[in-house]
Amino acid sequence: MTIKVLPKLRKQIWGSHRLGRMFGSEEKIGEVWLLSGHPLFITETSEGLDLNKDMEKILGKVFPRFPLLVKLISAEDWLSVQVHPDDEEAQKLEKEPWGKTEAWYFVENGQIAIGEDPEKIKEAFSSGNWDEALKKVNVQPGTFVFLPAGTVHALGPSGFLVEVQQSSDLTYRVYDWDRGRELHVEKAFKVMKKRKIEDLLIKNFEKFECEYFRIRKTREETLKGFCAIVVLERGELDGRRVEPFETFIVPEGESAYLNALALEIKLGSFFEGWGERT
Template sequence: MMIKVFPKLRKQIWGSYRLGEMFGSNEKIGEVWLLSGHPLFITEAEGGLDLNEDMEKLIGKKLPRFPLLVKLISAEDWLSVQVHPNDDEAQELENEPWGKTEAWYFVEKGQIAIGEDPEKVKRALEDNSWDEALKKVEIEPGTFVFLPAGTVHALGPGGLLVEVQQASDLTYRVYDWGRGRELHIEKAFKVMKERKVEDLIVENFENFECEYFRIEKLERGKLEGFCAIVILENGVLDNRQVSPFETFIVPKGEKAELRATALVMRIGKFFEQWGDKK
């Protein structure tokens, strides 16, 4: 058994008309929220199920909100240079239950920028030396990029990617390419950490696990227990014809058979153990 989830579209200044067209909009869409229990956009599900109210039925646990947030993203311009807080910082600075660790799976070729050294980022704000502060990398299709909280990063124009993250919308902008939007410099400096680009990139992606989520790229298989599925290519899920970027949930205690290339996501130990030590 699986349950289809219906997307919500989010307009962004850096967004893409192409992404809008894919989902029946003539507006500049930056993000399609494929799966979300975040109060900004709560995605609806088949059968009238509510991801937050029916969470115990879906994942077997009650959390502050549905824990995984999955998006489809495409941009025509650079996103802001930004950073996200970790769980402790989110609780302290924003009174939010958790921070924002995320990951990107690139369906099409794209580009990213990483601020490996926070000191260089701080210097760039004073002397505009962003070419030195940001390491830009071309990303091939099928590549996975892990962005733990505290990573200074930006997504470049072009490409198409699936983002999997903790259900948080906490973003601190450091630099916005002169677009004049609000920046969050003081908070950003409190949360940014040193990173190395080579530690974040997984080419020819097959699977990944961190404390918040587990992700597999599968072409076929029997799925059992709670998981979220984002279809990448035409195929079949439980005798149902499915198309790219359709999104489904297999609830706890249920099964489904996959015969389509897809990303399959499950919650990690952080969410599995939520409440056990509270």
């Protein structure tokens, strides 16, 4: 049994007309929310299930909201230089249940920037010399980028990727390329952490696991729930024709036969142990 999830479109100043047209819009769409129980955009299903109200049926457990958020992102301009809080910081600073650890799977060539050293970010905020503070890297299709909470980062123009994250929209902007949007510098400085860019990249990605989610690329097998499926190439799922970036859920206790290149996304240990934690 599979449940098809219907996408929601989010306009962004840095968004892409191409992404908009892919989903029937003439506007600059930055994010297509493929799977979400976040109150900003709750994705509906073709079967009429509510990801939050029917969570136990889908996941076998109940959380403050559907715990995974999956997006398709495309940009014509640089996104802001930004950072996300971790769980403890999110609860303390925003009274939100979770912070925002995320990961990017690049479908096409792209560019990213990482602020490895928080002290250099603080210097750049004062001096305006962001070239010294940010390490920019070109990435190839099939590259996976892990962005644990606290990582200062930005996505560059032409990037086209699938993002998997905790269900949170907490973003603190440090620099916005002089576009005049609000910055969140004081909070950003509180949550920034040191990172090494080489520790965040996986080329020729096949699988990855962190405490919040497990992601792997798969092509032809029976998938057993709970999992989310983001189709990457045309194929079939349980005998139905599927197209790139269509998104499906296999509920807990169910299974589905996939014959298409896709990303399978499952809950990580943090959520699997939720009953014991709460």
